[in-house]
Amino acid sequence: MPDKMEKINGHLETLALKVVTLEEGDIPGMGQILNTICSLETDCEGMDESVFLLVVQAVKGYLERLILSEAEDTTPLEEGISCLQSIYRSLSRDEEFQQDVSFILKKLGSEDILNETDESQTGSRAEHEFTAGDKMPGLDKKLTDEDIQILREFVTESLENLASIEVKLIYLEESPDDLETINDIFRPFHTIKGISSYLNLDKINSLSHSAESLLDKARDGEIKIDEMIIDIILESVDTLKKMVIEIKEGLEEGVSLYSGIDITSLVDRIEELNNRSEKVMDKPLGEILVQKGFLHQDVMGDILEEQKLDPDKKIGEILVTKGAAGSKDVISALRDQRKFGRKDIDLQVRVDTKKLDTLVDMTGELVIAHSMLKRNDQILSTKDQSLYKIINQISQITSTLQQTSMSMRMVPIKSTFQKMVRVVRDLAKNSGKKVGLKMQGEDTEIDRNMVDELYEPMVHMIRNAVDHGIEMPDEREKAGKDPRGVIELCAYHRGGNIVIEIKDDGRGLHKKRILEKARSKNLLDGKSHLTDSEIFNLVLQPGFSTAKEVTGISGRGVGMDVVKKAVEKLRGRIEITSKPEQQGSIFTIRMPLTLAIIEGILCRVGQERYVIPSLAIIESFLPREDQYFTVEGKEEMILSRDEVIPLIRLGRIFGVNGDAMDPWNGLVVTVEHDGEKRCLLLDEILGKEEVVIKSLGESLKETKGIAGGAIMGDGRVGLILDIPGVIEIAKGN
Amino acid sequence: VNANKKILVVDDSSLMRNFAKGSLKQLKLNNVDEAENGEEALLKLKKKRYDLILSDLHMPNMNGLELLKAVRSDSNLKDIPFIIMTLHGKKDLLLEAVKEGLNDYLLKPVTAGSLGQKLKKVFS
Numbered sequence: 001m002p003d004k005m006e007k008i009n010g011h012l013e014t015l016a017l018k019v020v021t022l023e024e025g026d027i028p029g030m031g032q033i034l035n036t037i038c039s040l041e042t043d044c045e046g047m048d049e050s051v052f053l054l055v056v057q058a059v060k061g062y063l064e065r066l067i068l069s070e071a072e073d074t075t076p077l078e079e080g081i082s083c084l085q086s087i088y089r090s091l092s093r094d095e096e097f098q099q100d101v102s103f104i105l106k107k108l109g110s111e112d113i114l115n116e117t118d119e120s121q122t123g124s125r126a127e128h129e130f131t132a133g134d135k136m137p138g139l140d141k142k143l144t145d146e147d148i149q150i151l152r153e154f155v156t157e158s159l160e161n162l163a164s165i166e167v168k169l170i171y172l173e174e175s176p177d178d179l180e181t182i183n184d185i186f187r188p189f190h191t192i193k194g195i196s197s198y199l200n201l202d203k204i205n206s207l208s209h210s211a212e213s214l215l216d217k218a219r220d221g222e223i224k225i226d227e228m229i230i231d232i233i234l235e236s237v238d239t240l241k242k243m244v245i246e247i248k249e250g251l252e253e254g255v256s257l258y259s260g261i262d263i264t265s266l267v268d269r270i271e272e273l274n275n276r277s278e279k280v281m282d283k284p285l286g287e288i289l290v291q292k293g294f295l296h297q298d299v300m301g302d303i304l305e306e307q308k309l310d311p312d313k314k315i316g317e318i319l320v321t322k323g324a325a326g327s328k329d330v331i332s333a334l335r336d337q338r339k340f341g342r343k344d345i346d347l348q349v350r351v352d353t354k355k356l357d358t359l360v361d362m363t364g365e366l367v368i369a370h371s372m373l374k375r376n377d378q379i380l381s382t383k384d385q386s387l388y389k390i391i392n393q394i395s396q397i398t399s400t401l402q403q404t405s406m407s408m409r410m411v412p413i414k415s416t417f418q419k420m421v422r423v424v425r426d427l428a429k430n431s432g433k434k435v436g437l438k439m440q441g442e443d444t445e446i447d448r449n450m451v452d453e454l455y456e457p458m459v460h461m462i463r464n465a466v467d468h469g470i471e472m473p474d475e476r477e478k479a480g481k482d483p484r485g486v487i488e489l490c491a492y493h494r495g496g497n498i499v500i501e502i503k504d505d506g507r508g509l510h511k512k513r514i515l516e517k518a519r520s521k522n523l524l525d526g527k528s529h530l531t532d533s534e535i536f537n538l539v540l541q542p543g544f545s546t547a548k549e550v551t552g553i554s555g556r557g558v559g560m561d562v563v564k565k566a567v568e569k570l571r572g573r574i575e576i577t578s579k580p581e582q583q584g585s586i587f588t589i590r591m592p593l594t595l596a597i598i599e600g601i602l603c604r605v606g607q608e609r610y611v612i613p614s615l616a617i618i619e620s621f622l623p624r625e626d627q628y629f630t631v632e633g634k635e636e637m638i639l640s641r642d643e644v645i646p647l648i649r650l651g652r653i654f655g656v657n658g659d660a661m662d663p664w665n666g667l668v669v670t671v672e673h674d675g676e677k678r679c680l681l682l683d684e685i686l687g688k689e690e691v692v693i694k695s696l697g698e699s700l701k702e703t704k705g706i707a708g709g710a711i712m713g714d715g716r717v718g719l720i721l722d723i724p725g726v727i728e729i730a731k732g733n
Numbered sequence: 734v735n736a737n738k739k740i741l742v743v744d745d746s747s748l749m750r751n752f753a754k755g756s757l758k759q760l761k762l763n764n765v766d767e768a769e770n771g772e773e774a775l776l777k778l779k780k781k782r783y784d785l786i787l788s789d790l791h792m793p794n795m796n797g798l799e800l801l802k803a804v805r806s807d808s809n810l811k812d813i814p815f816i817i818m819t820l821h822g823k824k825d826l827l828l829e830a831v832k833e834g835l836n837d838y839l840l841k842p843v844t845a846g847s848l849g850q851k852l853k854k855v856f857s
Contacts (some may be wrong), residue, residue, distance in 0.1 A: 025854070027838065031831040038832065067831050068824055153846035195846070 161188035409444035471507030771795025
């Protein structure tokens with residue numbers, strides 16, 4: 001039943017990735033996961049391994065409880081899926097699964113008991129003695145069940161809102177002019193203000209109102225965001241948080257602690273900032289005029305007074321009507337103001353990505369047509385100089401066109417990086433660790449199509465770094481480090497690749513423990529001596545979950561192999577390095593800049609040319625006769641580095657006559673896919689090339705073993721090999 | 734939430750519809766139509782474009798789950814957010830609805846607070 005196994009594996013991979021990004025209360029997301037689990041359940045019916053089905057059902061049951069809000073923690077779900085993955089791996093290796101699943105089953109089922117008690121609590125909730133009516137000065141009426149319900153919701157929502165404000169404030173500090181960020185901060189304040197007024201929570205209402213109106217002015221451009229404003233907004237957030245938490249505690253204990261906090265001085269200070277608004281706005285224009293010597297400082301003061309009386313009038317207008325400055329001077333000062341105040345923004349147009357893809361495709365066609373023209377016999381033999389000139393000119397235009405059309409699909413990686421701010425924050429909060437996030441190279445560009453695919457693996461790696469890398473604050477202090485850990489995201493271009501680094505300054509990876517664990521899980525293949533990087537990269541092997549055994553922190557289960565697979569889907573590679581003496585580790589992802597280009601080795605078999613993707617290649621060599629083995633002329637093998645690897649004759653697979661009948665007359669390239677190695681026999685390696693991938697069109701799309709066509713520098717077409725496909729064809733033969 | 738959003742409230746009990754409408758009103762959402770069951774709702778959905786369906790689960794003449802399935806399989810309607818209002822203890826039908834692409838659910842009686850939270854999530 002290999003088909004069935006493959007299906008099950010597919011479901012498991014989907015689950016592992018989806019679960020990582022699942023957020024509390026994400027009903028549609030949970031619906032998708034539930035569907036996958038249901039198909040998984042159907043697909044594994046009748047399977048020998050009953051443990052698998054048992055865990056699948058437990059996971060399903062737990063997910064249902066999550067959906068029904070009977071459980072909140074998603075961790076058991078992840079652990080269940082990770083457990084399924086390891087059962088699956090044992091199954092696919094025909095080994096018996098020997099680990100005890102009772103622990104995980106209990107974790108997935110234990111919520112049953114909790115749930116029962118929870119329900120009994122719900123029952124008693126109504127009877128809760130809420131004589132709080134008189135204890136809560138903010139609420140003049142007696143609390144009904146509905147009020148309590150609404151208050152509870154207010155508490156959760158407000159805390160969420162306040163948290164989101166804090167994150168946005170970091171952006172605001174970096175780009176104080178960004179209207180969208182100001183809006184994002186304004187909105188939650190507005191919500192809190194609205195609900196608190198409905199609930200008669202006077203102090204919360206008045207503080208959020210003040211903060212809101214300050215932001216409103218900033219939004220209208222009346223005041224400029226500066227450090228003072230950011231600080232006071234932060235202070236407001238903190239105070240609001242305190243007050244909301246008091247309500248929360250009051251609800252839980254039935255005792256009110258509300259309004260013990262004095263907010264008058266804070267509100268006053270906000271009002272002060274609110275009032276200074278006009279001055280701040282007009283200062284620059286006045287300053288410029290004074291600096292330029294068009295205007296005397298004292299005159300400017302008078303003008304400002306004047307403007308206060310008539311706030312609708314623009315300062316420039318007053319200056320000119322008063323004759324204090326010439327209109328020319330004012331305009332030139334205004335221009336200067338604009339120059340200094342705003343960065344140059346390139347004009348932009350939104351374009352459908354489909355149109356862009358067509359443009360890239362058509363440019364590709366143009367390149368082909370052009371090279372054909374260049375190599376045309378008549379043109380080659382012509383003596384006409386002007387024709388040469390024109391063709392050279394077209395060459396230049398075509399290559400510029402190609403570069404431009406490629407660059408149009410590129411977007412800065414910033415948005416993906418920024419999503420990580422929230423991820424780090426939440427993780428740090430949940431784990432009780434202190435973690436900061438630094439970013440570098442956010443403007444590095446990446447293919448639009450890759451951005452979304454990158455999100456999940458990055459979340460996964462960051463989570464890994466916080467969970468396993470960064471230590472608890474006291475532990476860090478003992479080690480002489482800053483109690484606050486730092487995760488650094490870097491992006492840059494190198495050699496046609498985009499490189500993304502995720503660095504942490506945590507404890508790093510423990511070589512010895514990784515080796516021990518890998519040995520116990522039989523991941524070493526009997527190899528005795530491993531380099532450091534080989535050891536670290538063991539973490540990415542399927543079956544190696546970096547859970548508690550390595551770091552001592554409770555692991556989240558889903559293995560890093562999922563990340564590796566996701567990155568490989570983008571034709572990328574992932575590498576791990578760890579600095580000695582607990583100075584942290586670095587995860588590096590290297591990916592091609594765009595999915596439209598592939599790096600490969602161009603090789604020849606007979607008259608045909610093929611491109612083998614570099615990612616799949618391990619090595620190439622000229623085999624000696626004594627390295628070749630065969631069983632009855634059928635199963636051909638090559639002995640390489642003490643390993644016997646099956647040989648695939650590329651020519652035979654594609655029905656092409658190669659030059660080399662005996663492997664020792666040809667050349668062998670060792671490739672790997674999903675842990676399986678194969679030697680490909682070919683005639684010659686022509687070089688390393690970066691080629692533009694072209695689809696083969698509808699009719700040839702399904703061709704097995706070929707991933708697409710590639711246009712070579714000389715305009716000829718080569719076929720890009722699909723290694724998994726090639727291995728499969730060889731198996732079929 | 735944008736006050737212009739057009740919302741269809743589906744419930745066989747007029748009291749429950751009023752609860753929902755009252756909460757929507759508190760959220761400044763006045764563009765609300767009502768239907769008594771799934772059949773009536775589908776007719777209305779075909780005549781007018783709604784931004785949200787807020788439906789009961791148990792109803793005669795096409796229940797909430799059947800309505801959801803009909804909406805999700807209609808290429809014109811399938812993207813309309815769908816929130817179910819339900820009482821405790823209708824777990825099986827609700828889980829079935831989640832599998833069919835439900836956006837969210839609310840426990841009855843609907844309050845402005847809980848509804849507002851869900852709407853914010855759905856429209857964000």
